[in-house]
Amino acid sequence: GKSGYEHYMLKEIHEQPTALRQTLSGRVNEQAGTVELEDLDGLAGREPAGVQLVACGTSYHAALYGARMLREQGIPATATIASEYALERPPVADQLVVGVTQSGETADTLSALRTAAQRGAETVAVTNVVGSTAARECDHALYIRAGPEIGVAATKTFSSQLVTLRLLTEHLTNGTTDGIHDRLATLRALPGALQEVLDETQAPAVAEEYVGADGYFFIGRGYNYPVSLEGALKFKEITYEHAEGFPAGELKHGTLALVTNETPVIATVTGNDEAARKTVGNVKEVEARDAPVIAVTDGQTDVARYADHVLEIPDSHPTTAPILANTQLQLFAYHMANELGRAIDKPRNLAKSVTVE
Ligand code: F6R
DSSP states (O other): OOTTOSSHHHHHHHTHHHHHHHHHTTTEETTTTEEOOGGGTTOTTOOOSEEEEEEOHHHHHHHHHHHHHHHHTTOOEEEEEHHHHHHHOOOOTTEEEEEEOSSSOOHHHHHHHHHHHHTTOEEEEEESSTTOHHHHHSSEEEEOOOOOOOSSSOOHHHHHHHHHHHHHHHHHTTTOSTTHHHHHHHHHHHHHHHHHHHHHOOHHHHHHHTTTOSOEEEEEOTTHHHHHHHHHHHHHHHHOOOEEEEEGGGGGGTGGGGOOTTSOEEEEEOSSSHHHHHHHHHHHHHHTTTOOEEEEEOSSSSGGGGOSEEEEOOOOOTTTHHHHHHHHHHHHHHHHHHHTTOOTTSOTTOOSSOOOO
């Protein structure tokens, strides 16, 4: 049942701290600075020449985040939308091909994995469902362990995918990259930090303010770019309102023409690195055009000065802050959809797993 929550989606958003504890359980050896993934025997420390991630929808956003993380730790990696990958069939020599699929049944992702396997690639399924088609067909199955997700909109499975891709990255580079102790300590702290976001969110009141706008733009850079894509997708899916997510730097290359005082801009700005400071610059551009600004931030830049509302998150590592920020975006979408009386757990035209190409 829904355990007292009005919708499965809200219940599953609140289950994220537990889901992440399950994802991490028994896999991290903080003292040694290593990650052990029972599901990936034979891959540890054997760096592939490259990693190709394939996925659809929300899982594609997780793949973008994972690919960035792999590249940052020295492994060439790409994220490709599965339906395009299956048509294009890129070269796979010495590549590890990773299908990110919550259900393990998405036809486009299965098709991409099959074309890669036929051409000799070693394949991994990153999935939530034991015994799913992807888990059975791939050389390796890496389980995200989020627990069953009933709501059509993916929430806790997305967070668990992000953490699992962090673990996969550490596993492939075991003990060989700087900063591992910091990263592992932040992972341990993540479920508690996420609980803090859930307990203190201002999302219901902020969402209520912006019902009925002309459109909603979600912007961010770096790891917050996939988070912005995900924020917009979730928002469209359950509110039926028009939204667009994109890298903040792209704003001035076209979309800025649509920005008015009727188009809230939701900017995710975490940390105080170059990506964060440049996003603050983009926030000033939209503020100058009278767009309402909602900043999702840990307060490490002065973005709040240019924002009408702030959705706060606690300080965190650059790779975990986006997971906390995304939780605020989930709640913003949820509360907006609830204001609008939408069918949140079963949005029109959508299915939980898409088994046609
Ligand atoms: C959006 C959503 C979809 C799925 C996509 C892939 O909330 O859930 O975009 O992420 O259909 O599904 P899986 O991960 O099962 O392959």
